[in-house]
Amino acid sequence: MQTTAPKVTVTRSAPDPNELDALLDRLKGLLAIDFLSHDPRLQQCLSSARRQIEKHTGVLVDAGQVEVFWRECYDYVELPYGPVTGTITATNGAGTALTLPALGTGFVTLTGDYTDGLKLSYAAGYTPDTLPDDLAEAILRLAANLFDDGVRNWKSLARAHSRYSWAI
Known part of the structure; x- marks a missing residue:
């Protein structure tokens, strides 16, 4: 079976994980968390929320x-x-x-x-200083939802990576 190259190929540089640090304190405030033990998991939730928002909007959240x-x-x-x-x-x-x-x-x-x-x-993309408030709020709410209900959201996380073949 011969395949052809896709009509459009998009690549982007890896996002800087420190760019979301500005949102970490806001997320901790939203969740009423004032200690450090959850920080790695909160960072994962922020990163996942950023990817989902970028995929949904076509906007780069970080430069x-x-x-x-x-x-x-x-x-x-x-x-x-x-x-x-x-x-x-x-x-x-x-x-x-x-x-x-x-x-x-x-x-x-x-x-x-x-x-x-x-x-x-x-x-x-946006820098932490230029990120629109409503986009930041969407990331925060999605990250909070992922943190609170992470087990129930596995399908929505996996769906973003689903591949369908229309040839079948």
């Missing part, structure tokens, strides 16, 4: 480097994992540097036809 490769790209497409916070570098499928129109920062839409493939690299 990082993102690389996107499209085998082909037509018309317009919004860049995955925003907000874009730095310069976007682009090459075609052969590795030749491309000059893109000024795309700006934030949630960026790319326009144009790139039949030879397109590889983009850019900095994206």
Whole structure:
């Protein structure tokens, strides 16, 4: 059976585990915990909540480097994992540097036809200082739920990694 490469490949740098430290104290306040013995488990819950929120929203909760490769790209497409916070570098499928129109920062839409493939690299995500309050609250509530009801939530955690084959 021959397989083809996916139409889009997205990779991102590993998140800095210390970026969630700012939320740890808020999570402990939400759960009324004032001692250190639960900190490793709370960090795991925060990390898992961050991953689930990122997957659901397409927003990077913590800053990082993102690389996107499209085998082909037509018309317009919004860049995955925003907000874009730095310069976007682009090459075609052969590795030749491309000059893109000024795309700006934030949630960026790319326009144009790139039949030879397109590889983009850019900095994206929020810092602890720029993370919107409602997004931080969503992470905190999900992490608290995972901490309190961790045994009951195993299906929702595993579902994010489920793979389905439509060929069957």
